[in-house]
Amino acid sequence: MDMAFAAEEALVFSRWTLRPRARVLLRDGKPVDLGARAFDLLVELVRGDGELITKDELMRQAWPGVIVEENNLHAQIGAIRRALGTERDAIVTVAGRGYRFGLPVMRGARPLGGRLMLAPPSLSVVVLPIHAIGATPEAETLAEGIGESLTTDLSRTLSGGIVASRSSANAYRGRAVIARQIGEELGVRYVLECSVAPEGEQIRVNVQLIDAAADAHLWAERFDQPHAAGTLAAQDAIVARLTRLVAVHVVLAEAHRTGTEPADDAERMVMRARGVALSSRMSAVGVAACRELFGRALALDPENQEAIAGLAAVEAYAVVNGHVPVAEREKRLALAESLASRVLAVQPEHLGALRARAVALRGQGRFEDAIVAAEALLARCPGDPPVCREIGLSRLYLGEAEEAVRWFHQADLSGPGDPARWTWLQGLGRALLHLGRDTEAVTVLRSLVEGYPEWPFGHGLLAVALAGTGADAAAQERFAEFVMRAPAPEARSPARLAPVPRGRLAASYREGDARLAQRFAALDAAALPKRRHAGPPASYRRA
Secondary structure: OOHHHHHOOOEEEOOEEEEOOOOEEEEOOEEOOOOHHHHHHHHHHHHOOOOOEEHHHHHHHHOOOOOOOHHHHHHHHHHHHHHHHHHHHHEEEEOOOEEEEOOOOEEOOOOOOOOOOOOOOOOEEEEOOOEEOOOOHHHHHHHHHHHHHHHHHHHHHOOOOEEOOHHHHHOOOOOOOOHHHHHHHHOOOEEEEEEEEEEOOEEEEEEEEEEOOOOEEEEEEEEEEEOOOOHHHHHHHHHHHHHHHHHHHHHHHHHHHHOOOOOOOHHHHHHHHHHHHHHHOOOHHHHHHHHHHHHHHHHHOOOOHHHHHHHHHHHHHHHHOOOOOHHHHHHHHHHHHHHHHHHHHHOOOOHHHHHHHHHHHHHOOOHHHHHHHHHHHHHHOOOOHHHHHHHHHHHHHOOOHHHHHHHHHHHHHHOOOOOOHHHHHHHHHHHHHHOOOHHHHHHHHHHHHHHOOOOHHHHHHHHHHHHHOOOHHHHHHHHHHHHHHOOOHHHHOHHHHOOOOHHHOOHHHHHHHHHHHHHHHHHHHHHHHHHHHOOOOOOOOOO
């Protein structure tokens, strides 16, 4: 192979970028699906610099050592033209002889003979080969399995992102190469390094996410995964945890980076909105900010699928998080479902749209349908914490509190450091209270309050749990804090914890909710005389 091509990292024509080593075709920085043989043929044509490439030569390149019919070549050329869309005429047929590429091509992604330097796409990452510490066959097998599954699951989870192929990543196995060089060679912004060390009944995992351009660590974590249930179960748990956390930190890093760039690009608006959604935990203020940013993105690009899916999620979460008046909930949920369906009509497996639809179904009280939708998502993203939470909440509303507890625990297993952790902790706390397991609920709800003190009902639920254990003084102090954060009596109604159609809730759920409401009322009544004669409790610290 020509050494210039071996060093070359990208081929750029019109609005397209072709990265042969990463095996990625981008249009305006976004990946476009193209089959493996069609991709190989496109690379050969683009590298041909407008020269004729015969049919025989193309077939030898795409099907080495195999005799195939010419109609196979025609089918792959057709696939390339469909992918190029309005620029399909870039593939020029030379009648009876072959094909040539008809657009000018710029080469290079890093300084190479004075050629163009191309910025890597947003949300682009490579998972380097996992390092097995101990070099035992078990450790090697575990490392290989984690690397393959993490690459696959991350490519599905990172909506709109690009994950370099395993073959590209394996080129760096055993090589001491700095992240900057890897980023330049593969055309990615982020590099993920990871090691695993099985020791008895534990597996020690170390992971680092690196900004390739700056060669600087963005996030690192070390944790131990129990090994008692078997290697495959441990591998699945590690992959689920890493997939979610890597996706979260890559999105947050991109949101921060684009925050310093001009606000005249739909992709930048989408990235900022996704960052706000994570960092704000979809509070009322966060919902409003996300709605504005996604709206600005759509004003710039009305067909931006990520913005449409993001707006669908915003409208759904606005309802289920209690930020929409009862009279408007049905309309907002219908809008969310309509927006999600609009995306799914174009991209049937768009995870953001599928997630938004599952949340909207829960908000409509269609709990069985919401579970089916969430389970379909789990088939694509095993162990995804927000999806596990969706199943848990729907099970809780169906009166299946024990099953709900199992799903909330699964969410926490995969997402212990997740910004959305409060959403399944509050569900777990409520489920445990419904089951009369108040002591366990206290532990869970303390974690909720410590991680997200801004949510008023966390303090109210903890007060109710403490009262159930007989810790009356602590319960009253915590309830006073709840009152300070939600001073209006209507804002303290336990019904706000389940902003779904009441008629669709199971009878057993309503009974459990009624018991909680009685505890809330008792604590409120006990606190009323004190509120008349005292200021804020000493423990109150406004978050």
